[in-house]
Amino acid sequence: MKKSALQVARAAYQPKLPRALQGPVVAKEGAATQSVGNQEEIKAMFPNTYGMPVITFEAGEQKTLEPFNVGIILSGGQAPGGHNVISGLYDGVKSLNKNSKLYGFLMGPGGLVDHKYVEFTDEFIDEYRNTGGFDIIGSGRTKLEKTEQFESGIEILRKLGIKALVIIGGDDSNTNACVLAEYYAAKNYGVQVIGCPKTIDGDLKNDQIETSFGFDTACKTYSELIGNIQRDCNSARKYWHFIKLMGRSASHIALECALETQPNVCLISEEVEQKAMSLDDVVTYIAKIVADRAAEGNNFGTVLIPEGLIEFIPAIKKLIAELNEVLTDPTTGESRVFGSKDEQVKFVKSNIAPDNLAVLESLPKDVERQLCLDRDPHGNVQVSLIETEKLLSAMVAMKLDKWKQEGKYNGKFAPQHHFFGYEGRCAAPSNYDADYCYSLGYNASRLIANGKTGYMSVIKNTTAPAAEWIAGGVPITMMMNLERRNGAMKPVIRKALVELDGAPFKFFASKREDMSILAPSSTGDPARSATSARRPLLLNKANK
């Protein structure tokens, strides 16, 4: 394939490594660790991988190593930088012994179970350095959690002489990596398992993990588009752009993009939930800002909306919970069957609690109908089908109409809608993600060489230049607690939501009133310039 100038330049980029990983390393071990919660239960579940120390790599002496083979798996949704984790691991493994081999399992954890794999070569890896996507070996959502899967896995691992498996994934995939590590340790199978922290949503983050890879690139990609739209907004001066951003459970992406682009409105799901805001509260908040800007003659602006917002509104959450139940026949446990859609809508509306009915009927007709009718194969309301950006703009329009009749508003309101998700998941990694991912992969080879299992590859101090980054490993059990999943208590890594008393949110909250009334920022690139006040449009300099 003929490459473009940009592709050639990007392929030639040499990702940076922490200084400690630039030569031979020695592993410094800290004290024994405890899980973040439910320590006795977690310890009982992970007798072989619980309580291990945090590892930090420092410059040391080179040991001679026999050739060893490693396998790698991409698990879950795409995030920029995955290819660099693999190329870092490949280079790390080869640096220890050039006869070592790296295998990739295809289409996610399923490739391990079904024995589908490729062997990486220099030529193969070189095609993918510093590129976005997971297409090098594909990804998948098969959950590794059953004994049969682990046993099927060990067959192929033995056949290929693989001594360690690296699993790149989010909170669930890393939990499962640890379960697998424990199982292989308990069985004395002699296969180590190492995890790498990936989520584009940024919700795999804690005292040990500064950030999950891909988040930086995705936010920069979305922010560039938001910047373009805000320039358009400031040029045309006639549209309100409602922009929904990826992030079902956490609003990190929306918050980071707001800090980068300074929109007029950015909703944060965690705040909406904490303040127990109703849908009408949310709509009123937006409509008030639209009206305030209209009063200054500015009938344009931008609104950022996290994808999962609707489920964080307590009243809607409660409504959805009842809707999920009402269509199931309690005596049979089966979905009820109706003669017509209208009959189904009628049944739903006459069988839910009055307060839920009031919430349902406050919604635009098409959303009301969709909630009553569309179900997924498990009989649940398909919340992800709700186009929240359109729902909000429609309700803001209704609110503004009412205010207009009351003489409180006299502007024009013309909305446009956008949803950015797939646009950023496979973007070429930023230098930060290229370096971070390469380091995570390279570092994993050192954890393997030091015989570790049940660890996550961890790189810290990443706001400093890469040479000063700190490389090491954290026992996955250390990040676990028990949470109820499908009716049973399961060990899980706690999802990191936006903390309302954390620095990013507090900074945003301190600026948002100014941002709401000023023209949205026209940076058009991720300027991270929220610290400086935006200049009012030069148009305001004009003769009047």
Add this chain to the structure above:
Amino acid sequence: MKKSALQVARAAYQPKLPRALQGPVVAKEGAATQSVGNQEEIKAMFPNTYGMPVITFEAGEQKTLEPFNVGIILSGGQAPGGHNVISGLYDGVKSLNKNSKLYGFLMGPGGLVDHKYVEFTDEFIDEYRNTGGFDIIGSGRTKLEKTEQFESGIEILRKLGIKALVIIGGDDSNTNACVLAEYYAAKNYGVQVIGCPKTIDGDLKNDQIETSFGFDTACKTYSELIGNIQRDCNSARKYWHFIKLMGRSASHIALECALETQPNVCLISEEVEQKAMSLDDVVTYIAKIVADRAAEGNNFGTVLIPEGLIEFIPAIKKLIAELNEVLTDPTTGESRVFGSKDEQVKFVKSNIAPDNLAVLESLPKDVERQLCLDRDPHGNVQVSLIETEKLLSAMVAMKLDKWKQEGKYNGKFAPQHHFFGYEGRCAAPSNYDADYCYSLGYNASRLIANGKTGYMSVIKNTTAPAAEWIAGGVPITMMMNLERRNGAMKPVIRKALVELDGAPFKFFASKREDMSILAPSSTGDPARSATSARRPLLLNKANK
């Protein structure tokens, strides 16, 4: 405002100029010209600006010039590079006499009529060099076509001592620029008018104009996003992405993006019209490619759709024409009033021709209803509200279901939808657009200095390095013919649609069968690599 590293680097970029414009110039004049059609009528309409020669600038001797003032207007939709036309013009005007002034009229042609303007300074211009958007002075869609507007304009032009006005716009705006040039020439007002070719859609293009500015950047911006999506598509291997692209009347953007990104399907409105394809033909064409890929186990891919497609399907065009009529009462000329929406739908369906009714009823229910109900303030069907990407994917799903029942298809079809328009109109200009626009603006100052009016600033030979570009001017009348607009014959610049016997379309057509079956390209950047066959996914190398 604190600038990011990228903003600082971009601001420092010095746009390239054609060699002839790098020093003093002399204007070489060609032979007298004719309009492309209706020559007698156009000549009669433009007695003062018809038949002028094409101008080419060559290196010459510097003449001393008195200070002179110039005004500039941004007209119509945003396109990347507008700020560079202005900075090029500013630098060009100042290079001729540093005491000359450049004024910008605000929010489009309306700023001239309403006497709203700013004076540009070095500091002001420097803030906007090589940036996207039209926010420097705003743009607007007021049409300059009435005598009162021209007369109001001359008042402020005289007050500011402006000797020439530059209008940056598309086909209509340039036509109006010529009408204004003719009016001021006929009245001996002593104000020259120069046009600059801008349309993001790429439809202002002919023997004299190689491309309109902004098109290159917009296509690169969209192609980068399409590349990201295609990488995601190849990684996840489970979605068909239906991507609608800006371009109401011409499919240039879709075609260019297809050449840059090699999707599985790209529809070209002009071809659909020329082949008189029905909606079912279009749906069958897409569904066939989905089914063919499914037969190879590939239930994923991408489909590019030009925004205006639906209006190019002859049967839909005919249906819409009748729908536009049926709701108007022919005796009063007023819109009919109905008691309810259902009544309105019923009336429409029982009052249109049977063939149109059949087409209407072949559409998904919500589109059918929308076409019967939603009208713009002029009573016309709001075609732009139809989400063509969703309409097509819904109909493809229906077709595939049918084929599945017939045993002809056994795949999975999960569509995702995207629409890219505002995301690219205000992107930072590519180097090509930065250079091209700066040259167009700088060149306009030379046309002004040479006393020209009714000309468009033109830069040719732009596939060569910038130094070899040819700078000059083309009389706008040369590009005109007469077309029927709102019932009357009007002089217009002919819109350039995609030519089915032109090189770009022919190249695309020669490759599309291969593209339809291969994995979509994962370039992730505008590789312009359509000439090279895509490598099958490395996954295919795997053990089976």
